[in-house]
Amino acid sequence: MxxxxxxxxxxxxxxxxxxxxxxxxxxxxxxxxxxxxxxxxxxxxxxxxxxxxxxxxxxxxxxxxxxxxxxxxxxxxxxxxxxxxxxxxxxxxxxxxxxxxxxxxxxxxxxxxxxxxxxxxxxxxxxxxxxxxxxxxxxxxxxxxxxxxxxxxxxxxxxxxxxxxxxxxxxxxxxxxxxxxxxxxxxxxxGDCMVGTIPPLTLRLHADPNQPREIRDDGVAPFTTQRVELLSGEAILNSELDKKIAWYMMLYGKWSEIEKPVSVTDNLIDYVDFSVSPEAPSEEHDWAIIGSLSEMVSNQYLQQTSVDGSVKRLAPVEQPDSLGVLIPPDFHGDDLRLWRLIIQPNFDGLPSTNIPS
Structure with a gap:
């Protein structure tokens, strides 16, 4: 493309x-x-x-x-x-x-x-x-x-x-x-479509085992991040394209349920997660729609042109190709599973639409 x-x-x-x-x-x-x-x-x-x-x-x-x-x-x-x-x-x-x-x-x-x-x-x-x-x-x-x-x-x-x-x-x-x-x-x-994947999308920060990571009596637990992982569901994403797409969806998609669970073993921090998921997960299948590509690009655009909701510029400094992530038509993620719903227009319209007079 x-x-x-x-x-x-x-x-x-x-x-x-x-x-x-x-x-x-x-x-x-x-x-x-x-x-x-x-x-x-x-x-x-x-x-x-x-x-x-x-x-x-x-x-x-x-x-x-x-x-x-x-x-x-x-x-x-x-x-x-x-x-x-x-x-x-x-x-x-x-x-x-x-x-x-x-x-x-x-x-x-x-x-x-x-x-x-x-x-x-x-x-x-x-x-x-x-x-x-x-x-x-x-x-x-x-x-x-x-x-x-x-x-x-x-x-x-x-x-x-x-x-x-x-x-x-x-x-x-x-x-x-x-x-x-x-x-x-x-x-x-x-080129617009609705995109779905396996929730939750997670950014995982692994604590360095060679650095202090014990939870103290006062509840404070300083730790040093050794490595970062991105996950979709339970699958760890390894390819750069998988990670790029997942991170973009986390930032600009519509999943609004945010969790920050912590894994602890013997009072030592293992990792901290930052996860997003849909408010109402599907009971019929394991994937969920996170938004359309146009919605996500627009969310990024608005973020880059606003400060606290006030318009600071009409267009971003960057070129359009820096907005969004182009998903190749033949994309088959190594670990990231995607569903793309391409909604075709109904040119005949809806028979039950009530038109105001």
Whole structure:
């Protein structure tokens, strides 16, 4: 699978000159006038301050950037282009360029408009203005390509990629119920899948037997770590890829039951475990889903762009290939057992969905 790299133009060159020219034209000024430069700086300062203090806009911009990195990290896209970055000329004065154009490794091409949806109710429906969606479709129709919506249901940490033609009309809005979003989800098109393995996933710290490790009368037990192991269930993971995948799932997966058991023999520390497992293990089989790849990449992305829940940057410093762990299609772990559930979209939808009026 290819690794996509982020290519960005240096804004110090053409982009800034274009902004200056746009500002000058809109205000009847000349680009070679120093007062135009000063007025632009003042205008940009005010605009930046407004953007930074507007949480809806800030989280929306970050979610847009996050989708591109998630799509790049999943390993099934050939190229991802920021479609709405720049000028376009169109015979239709009302068309709006979507956020991205994607070409997959299978040759499928489509436009994507990204939306951050922080629903008030956990099961709330996503809505978008019909008039705005029509402007996006007008652009996509010119290229005879489908327009898809990538909606990030932030309370669930879940991505849904749905064809814009599959939304339902409700007044002056188009509506996507959450049940339909899950059923029609096309994230598998760009490499997403649900991943399961044997719980618990454990980081085990073995105490050095040649160093002090006795539990004292006051309950204190200093010990020195001699070696570290990663386990899935009772299986010790030996290969580097097995360990890399397991560690990534521990950090960014959805298993929330955390345990820290200690093994003691004759009052001496043997090892300390840090384990994660599902809250409700299956009674039918020995494995459990720990999350989807897109959810885990998003969790990592949010961690690298936030401090205490506050947005500190829109995108990580690292390239997208540093986010996530690409699991080869023919992966057969030496010791790590994985289950990958590739959910195919139900293009016909759910017959029992209740559409709001």
């Amino acid at each position: 290819p690794q996509l790299h982020r290519h960005a133009r240096d804004p110090k060159y053409f982009d800034l000159l274009r902004v200056l020219d746009e500002f000058a034209r809109n205000n009847g000024r000349s680009i070679d006038d120093d007062s135009t430069h000063d007025a632009l700086i003042s205008s940009l300062s005010d605009a930046l301050r407004a953007h930074r203090t507007n949480p809806i806009r800030l989280y929306g911009f970050r979610t847009e950037a996050m989708f591109a990195h998630v799509a790049a990290a999943l390993g099934s896209c050939d190229i991802i282009v920021e479609e709405d970055a720049g000028i376009h000329y169109d015979s239709n004065p009302d068309s709006v360029a979507p956020d991205f154009r994607i070409l997959t490794l299978d040759g499928e091409q489509f436009f994507v408009e990204v939306k951050n949806f922080h629903q008030k109710q956990p099961m709330g429906d996503f809505k978008i203005k019909s008039s705005y969606l029509e402007k996006l479709r007008a652009y996509a129709d010119k290229f005879n390509l489908p327009l898809k919506l990538a909606v990030y249901w932030s309370r669930w940490g879940h991505w849904a990629l749905v064809d814009s033609a599959k939304l339902f009309t409700s007044g002056d809005h188009m509506v996507l119920p959450i049940a339909e979003a899950f059923a029609r989800n096309e994230m598998s098109t760009i």
